[in-house]
Amino acid sequence: MDLKFRAFTPSFFFSFLIIIFLIKKPDLGSASNPKCISTERQALQTFKQSLTDPSGRLSSWSGPDCCKWPGVRCDRRTSHVIKIDLRNRNQTVYPDEFKQNCLGGKIHPSLTHLKFLSYLDLSSNDFNGLEIPEFIGHMVSLRYLNLSFSSFSGEVPASLGNLSKLESLDLNIGSWPSFDMRASSLRWLSGLPRSLTYLNMGYELHLINCELNKLPLSSSLSSSANLKLLEVLELSENSFNSPIPNWLFDLTSLRKLSLQRAGLEGSIPSGIKKLKLLETLDMSNNGLTGEIPAVLGGLPQLKYIDLSINVYQGHIHRFLDAFSKNKENKLVYLNLRFNKLNGTLPESLGTLRNLQTLDLSTNSFSGSLPSSVGNMSSLKKLDISFNAMNGTIAESFGKLEELVELYLMENQWNGVLLKSHFVNLRSLKIIHLTTDPNRSLVINLPSTWVPPFRLKQINIENCKIGPTFPMWLQVQNKLNSVTLRNTGIADKIPHSWFSGIASHVTELILENNRIKGTLPQNLFFPKLNTIDLSSNNFEGPFPCWTTNATQLYLYQNNFSGSLPLNIDALMPSLERMYLFHNSFTGEIPSSLCEVTGLHILNLRNNRFSGSFPNCWQISSQLNGIDASENSISGKIPESLCEMPSLNVLLLNQNVLEGNIPDKFQNCSSLTHIDLGGNKLTGKLPSWLSKVLPLSMLRLQNNFFDGQIPDDLCNVQMLHILDLSENKLSGPIPKCISSLIAIAQGQSSEGFQKIVSRVTRTSKYQEMLDSINLSGNNITGEIPVEIFDLSYLRILNLSRNSIAGSIPGNISKLGHLETLDLSSNRFSGVIPHGLAEISSLHTLNLSYNKLEGSIPKRLKFEDPSIYIGNELLCGKQLPKKCPRKQQNAVLIN
Ligand SMILES: *[C@@H]1O[C@H](CO)[C@@H](O)[C@H](O)[C@H]1NC(C)=O
Ligand SMILES: *[C@@H]1O[C@H](CO)[C@@H](O)[C@H](O)[C@H]1NC(C)=O
Ligand SMILES: *[C@@H]1O[C@H](CO)[C@@H](O)[C@H](O)[C@H]1NC(C)=O
Numbered sequence: 103m104d105l106k107f108r109a110f111t112p113s114f115f116f117s118f119l120i121i122i123f124l125i126k127k128p129d130l131g132s133a134s135n136p137k138c139i140s141t142e143r144q145a146l147q148t149f150k151q152s153l154t155d156p157s158g159r160l161s162s163w164s165g166p167d168c169c170k171w172p173g174v175r176c177d178r179r180t181s182h183v184i185k186i187d188l189r190n191r192n193q194t195v196y197p198d199e200f201k202q203n204c205l206g207g208k209i210h211p212s213l214t215h216l217k218f219l220s221y222l223d224l225s226s227n228d229f230n231g232l233e234i235p236e237f238i239g240h241m242v243s244l245r246y247l248n249l250s251f252s253s254f255s256g257e258v259p260a261s262l263g264n265l266s267k268l269e270s271l272d273l274n275i276g277s278w279p280s281f282d283m284r285a286s287s288l289r290w291l292s293g294l295p296r297s298l299t300y301l302n303m304g305y306e307l308h309l310i311n312c313e314l315n316k317l318p319l320s321s322s323l324s325s326s327a328n329l330k331l332l333e334v335l336e337l338s339e340n341s342f343n344s345p346i347p348n349w350l351f352d353l354t355s356l357r358k359l360s361l362q363r364a365g366l367e368g369s370i371p372s373g374i375k376k377l378k379l380l381e382t383l384d385m386s387n388n389g390l391t392g393e394i395p396a397v398l399g400g401l402p403q404l405k406y407i408d409l410s411i412n413v414y415q416g417h418i419h420r421f422l423d424a425f426s427k428n429k430e431n432k433l434v435y436l437n438l439r440f441n442k443l444n445g446t447l448p449e450s451l452g453t454l455r456n457l458q459t460l461d462l463s464t465n466s467f468s469g470s471l472p473s474s475v476g477n478m479s480s481l482k483k484l485d486i487s488f489n490a491m492n493g494t495i496a497e498s499f500g501k502l503e504e505l506v507e508l509y510l511m512e513n514q515w516n517g518v519l520l521k522s523h524f525v526n527l528r529s530l531k532i533i534h535l536t537t538d539p540n541r542s543l544v545i546n547l548p549s550t551w552v553p554p555f556r557l558k559q560i561n562i563e564n565c566k567i568g569p570t571f572p573m574w575l576q577v578q579n580k581l582n583s584v585t586l587r588n589t590g591i592a593d594k595i596p597h598s599w600f601s602g603i604a605s606h607v608t609e610l611i612l613e614n615n616r617i618k619g620t621l622p623q624n625l626f627f628p629k630l631n632t633i634d635l636s637s638n639n640f641e642g643p644f645p646c647w648t649t650n651a652t653q654l655y656l657y658q659n660n661f662s663g664s665l666p667l668n669i670d671a672l673m674p675s676l677e678r679m680y681l682f683h684n685s686f687t688g689e690i691p692s693s694l695c696e697v698t699g700l701h702i703l704n705l706r707n708n709r710f711s712g713s714f715p716n717c718w719q720i721s722s723q724l725n726g727i728d729a730s731e732n733s734i735s736g737k738i739p740e741s742l743c744e745m746p747s748l749n750v751l752l753l754n755q756n757v758l759e760g761n762i763p764d765k766f767q768n769c770s771s772l773t774h775i776d777l778g779g780n781k782l783t784g785k786l787p788s789w790l791s792k793v794l795p796l797s798m799l800r801l802q803n804n805f806f807d808g809q810i811p812d813d814l815c816n817v818q819m820l821h822i823l824d825l826s827e828n829k830l831s832g833p834i835p836k837c838i839s840s841l842i843a844i845a846q847g848q849s850s851e852g853f854q855k856i857v858s859r860v861t862r863t864s865k866y867q868e869m870l871d872s873i874n875l876s877g878n879n880i881t882g883e884i885p886v887e888i889f890d891l892s893y894l895r896i897l898n899l900s901r902n903s904i905a906g907s908i909p910g911n912i913s914k915l916g917h918l919e920t921l922d923l924s925s926n927r928f929s930g931v932i933p934h935g936l937a938e939i940s941s942l943h944t945l946n947l948s949y950n951k952l953e954g955s956i957p958k959r960l961k962f963e964d965p966s967i968y969i970g971n972e973l974l975c976g977k978q979l980p981k982k983c984p985r986k987q988q989n990a991v992l993i994n
């Protein structure tokens with residue numbers, strides 16, 4: 103009954119049925135019990151013995167009648183073994199269990215004794231890299247051979263080309279194979295018979311030294327027309343690195359052609375029009391160029407086109423027009439995502455009445471969504487995101503009753519969306535609609551209108567919805583993802599809306615509106631991951647929500663009251679917590695120490711008081727703390743340095759007192775410290791030399807005294823040093839030239855990333871490469887070593903007691919922008935070198951003991967930067983220089 107296998111070709115299906123009916127039925131009974139042929143039984147036994155079989159699947163291969171063995175079938179008339187199906191069908195989710203059921207080991211050549219074997223399926227087993235044995239090519243009765251997903255590897259034997267009856271050959275090794283399979287020549291393919299209807303050598307069959315276009319295959323195939331009956335060809339994930347070979351288009355029975363990620367280049371040749379039966383064309387993820395070929399419009403059966411992730415460019419007008427000529431076109435799926443297509447979307451789009459998925463995202467389309475879109479009555483998914491659509495959205499769009507997913511984000515839409523745009527969208531579940539902030543897209547729906555859809559995802563950004571929180575949003579109680587960012591909503595949101603979505607919402611993002619009112623308390627959000635209510639006018643207490651959310655953004659609101667003492671129980675999974683710019687009061691709860699996954703804690707600019715928690719442990723993962731601009735008192739907590747992960751510590755503008763704890767020498771990963779504007783006392787600590795990665799040290803406006811220690815010079819990564827407004831005395835250390843980050847202009851990019859992630863501002867950016875020692879009692883002369891800091895941008899030494907002259911080689915500071923030496927005891931003349939620093943834009947030399955004339959080339963005219971130097975003269979000052987003296991200085 104060989105006919106059975108002809109069923110693989112649909113055209114034979116009919117005859118198959120009839121023959122069964124006419125011939126087979128009268129036969130019933132007489133030949134119903136095939137008895138195994140003993141030489142074949144022996145062959146099967148030998149075959150079994152060379153296999154490994156951990157789960158004992160073949161344990162019942164023992165009785166005398168091998169035709170009754172599981173997986174074995176014999177011909178009813180001749181009793182010859184015709185079928186062996188040992189596919190592993192155990193679909194357990196546990197890989198170990200799956201492996202248990204796998205056969206493995208060796209395939210014994212005894213199989214070749216089964217002269218009538220036409221079906222061999224060893225798929226989904228584990229042969230652990232075994233090469234496909236050459237003798238399989240001698241089993242010339244085979245019509246079906248499936249060795250897929252079974253960890254075969256190595257060279258595909260060319261002998262397979264001898265299998266002249268083969269109808270189906272599946273050598274697919276899966277997308278994540280642990281072994282490679284390759285065929286160094288495809289010549290043998292041409293030996294395969296005309297009857298072959300299925301060929302899958304998918305995924306990772308490497309065709310070494312075998313560029314398809316150079317193969318003899320190309321000519322032999324087209325001349326012998328060998329694979330004419332092939333219906334499915336999958337050669338995905340190969341590296342052809344060549345244009346599409348023309349011989350492919352001689353396979354005129356092809357229904358499915360899959361060549362994704364195959365390294366194809368150039369354009370699709372017009373020869374493809376010969377594939378009149380083609381239903382599925384997948385050439386995604388290649389390097390195909392040119393216009394999307396209009397010739398595809400002439401393929402009457404085409405249902406599925408995936409040309410995504412190529413480098414197609416230009417317009418799609420001709421392509422779509424070709425489809426519109428064929429009013430009966432069957433296209434269901436069109437994916438052109440991630441190309442370089444541009445121009446407008448043509449009206450001919452509307453002729454794709456069967457289309458269910460249209461993905462044009464990540465191209466450069468512009469213009470409007472055409473009004474014909476309303477005629478695509480089967481459309482379920484429309485994706486035009488990430489384009490340059492700068493027109494309007496046609497009203498007819500509201501006719502798409504089947505539409506489920508709508509992705510229009512990242513464009514430059516404008517215009518007004520009315521009720522008619524949405525009125526029939528009863529299937530809509532997902533809407534993503536964002537435009538550019540400089541455009542105007544208004545969603546103007548009647549404020550009490552109840553829409554026919556219940557959304558699962560809404561993401562609307564930079565489109566005007568407000569000022570009210572409209573009914574069409576209020577009724578959305580199935581939402582699992584909400585983003586309404588910059589939509590002009592200035593209303594209260596009913597508490598019932600929050601409680602309605604609490605059980606399923608994963609993201610709640612209402613950033614940058616003017617939403618007012620309070621939040622409901624004591625809700626349970628089992629799925630929430632991100633809470634972003636920042637930049638609104640919310641007021642009232644902190645939302646005591648029970649949630650495993652990792653992100654909490656409440657900044658820039660009017661929240662007040664204290665934080666819940668059990669915040670670790672309410673929100674145990676928090677990783678980032680930004681509460682800055684609110685009016686929170688009370689103590690910072692020490693239960694925060696128990697939120698061990700917390701990375702960033704930003705409490706800046708509130709009214710927190712009491713001392714900062716001192717319960718930090720080695721298991722905490724805090725990376726950045728910004729608790730500046732509060733009223734935090736007491737000492738700097740020693741336990742902060744228990745955390746090996748702490749990079750950024752900003753406690754400035756508080757009322758902290760006492761010393762910086764010696765424990766700080768354990769803070770081996772601190773990169774940014776700002777403790778300015780407190781009441782800290784003591785000497786500048788010896789711990790400094792230990793905190794090597796430090797790139798910002800700001801201790802300004804405290805009561806530190808003593809000298810600047812040489813230890814400071816070991817902090818070689820420093821980009822910002824501010825010790826101003828303390829009681830420091832003694833000279834500037836000569837070793838200062840070893841601050842190599844400033845001396846060598848090392849990149850501060852990483853610096854910026856870390857600190858701006860914690861603060862969500864770029865406020866420290868403008869302080870980069872600055873040294874501020876002003877407002878102390880520093881004495882001695884300026885050390886010339888300081889001029890080795892070539893990349894210094896800002897140097898402020900004002901209001902100290904520094905004496906001596908301003909050295910002429912100050913011009914080595916070639917990046918200096920601001921120099922303030924005012925209110926010191928500098929004497930001598932202003933060096934000409936100063937005028938050579940072209941980047942200098944702010945200068946103050948007032949109140950010193952400078953003398954002589956202001957150098958002519960110094961382009962600073964404001965007299966206030968020179969005053970208080972009695973012996974100084976110049977055109978900027980009331981005291982003009984005598985002509986002679988000016989000349990004398992110039993000659994020097
Ligand atoms: C799959 O394999 C597991 C482990 O060997 C076995 O317990 C289970 O019964 C098998 N399932 C099927 C459907 O054969
Ligand atoms: C080969 O076997 C695999 C699974 O074991 C199956 O998914 C695939 O459809 C089979 N190939 C053919 C052509 O029947
Ligand atoms: C089978 O194929 C191999 C390799 O292509 C060839 O050398 C051999 O002659 C073929 N054998 C038969 C019996 O056709």
Ligand SMILES: *[C@@H]1O[C@H](CO)[C@@H](O)[C@H](O)[C@H]1NC(C)=O
Pocket residue numbers: 415416417444445
């Ligand atoms: C579209 O792309 C083509 C080819 O890249 C380019 O020549 C043409 O100027 C583009 N047209 C528009 C409107 O951007």
Ligand SMILES: *[C@@H]1O[C@H](CO)[C@@H](O)[C@H](O)[C@H]1NC(C)=O
Pocket residue numbers: 449452473474475477
């Ligand atoms: C939509 O289809 C109707 C009926 O075929 C046709 O009359 C109309 O012109 C089409 N609309 C657009 C905008 O293509």
Ligand SMILES: *[C@@H]1O[C@H](CO)[C@@H](O)[C@H](O)[C@H]1NC(C)=O
Pocket residue numbers: 468469492493
């Ligand atoms: C939209 O963009 C296209 C292509 O950049 C441009 O030619 C056209 O003038 C723009 N239209 C509007 C209304 O901005």
Ligand SMILES: *[C@@H]1O[C@H](CO)[C@@H](O)[C@H](O)[C@H]1NC(C)=O
Pocket residue numbers: 514538540541
């Ligand atoms: C709006 O701003 C974007 C950049 O953010 C720019 O590409 C676009 O051309 C602007 N559009 C208009 C209409 O100004």
Ligand SMILES: *[C@@H]1O[C@H](CO)[C@@H](O)[C@H](O)[C@H]1NC(C)=O
Pocket residue numbers: 626627628629648649650
């Ligand atoms: C958070 O996760 C824990 C552990 O998976 C779970 O027991 C708890 O119920 C979750 N809490 C919420 C609010 O979903």
Ligand SMILES: *[C@@H]1O[C@H](CO)[C@@H](O)[C@H](O)[C@H]1NC(C)=O
Pocket residue numbers: 831879881903
């Ligand atoms: C600054 O230091 C000098 C030298 O140590 C001392 O004479 C002077 O009084 C100090 N000035 C102030 C304001 O502390």
